[in-house]
Amino acid sequence: MVRRVPIGLGLKMAAAWVAIFLVLFIGFTLKDDFVALGKRILNDGGGEAQVAAGEALRIRKSLDGHFWVTARVNNENVRFLVDSGATVTSLSAETAARAGIVGSGGMPVLVDTANGMVQAQRGRIEEIQIGAIRRRDLPVHIAEAFGDTDVLGMNFLSSLSSWGVEGQWLILRP
Structure with missing residues (x-):
C-alpha cells in the first residue's frame, strides 16, 4: 500500500x-x-475622447481611469484632468505663461494637493472653452509645484447646469 x-x-x-x-x-x-x-x-476605449451630443459634451474615460479634456484657454490648447475633488482650477506655471495668465502677485495661497500642500498664486483665465461650453473670467491657481498636470476643478464644473458620469462617459451640460 x-x-x-x-x-x-x-x-x-x-x-x-x-x-x-x-x-x-x-x-x-x-x-x-x-x-x-x-x-x-x-483599442477598447479608443476613438474620439470628446464628443458633442447636442449642447452636452461627452468625455470618454481614459485607460488610466481618469477623465481628460482638451480646452482652449485664451486661444491655447490645454489638456486638463477633470477633478471634482479640486475646488479651484489649477494651472502649471508653464501652461499659465503659454496662455498669458499672470499671477496676482499678492500673498500666495496654500493649496492642498494629492502631493501635499503647495503655495500657489491666484490668477484668472480670460476665456476657457471646452467644446461649445465657454466661460469667462474663471479664477485659477498657478504654481510650479503642479508639474505638468493642469486640473479642471469644481469652480468650472459648478458653473454648468449639470455634470455627471454615465458608464465610461463624463457628461457636461452647459
Whole structure:
C-alpha cells in the first residue's frame, strides 16, 4: 500500500507545484495590468475622447481611469484632468505663461494637493472653452509645484447646469 517516490522525482513535483503557485500569484497580482494591456491591444476605449451630443459634451474615460479634456484657454490648447475633488482650477506655471495668465502677485495661497500642500498664486483665465461650453473670467491657481498636470476643478464644473458620469462617459451640460 505504501509507495516510495524517489527523491529526484519528489523534488521535481515540488518544484512544479511551486512554479504553478508562482504563475497563479503573479497572474492575480498583475491582473489589472493585463486587462489594461488587453484594452490597448484591442483599442477598447479608443476613438474620439470628446464628443458633442447636442449642447452636452461627452468625455470618454481614459485607460488610466481618469477623465481628460482638451480646452482652449485664451486661444491655447490645454489638456486638463477633470477633478471634482479640486475646488479651484489649477494651472502649471508653464501652461499659465503659454496662455498669458499672470499671477496676482499678492500673498500666495496654500493649496492642498494629492502631493501635499503647495503655495500657489491666484490668477484668472480670460476665456476657457471646452467644446461649445465657454466661460469667462474663471479664477485659477498657478504654481510650479503642479508639474505638468493642469486640473479642471469644481469652480468650472459648478458653473454648468449639470455634470455627471454615465458608464465610461463624463457628461457636461452647459
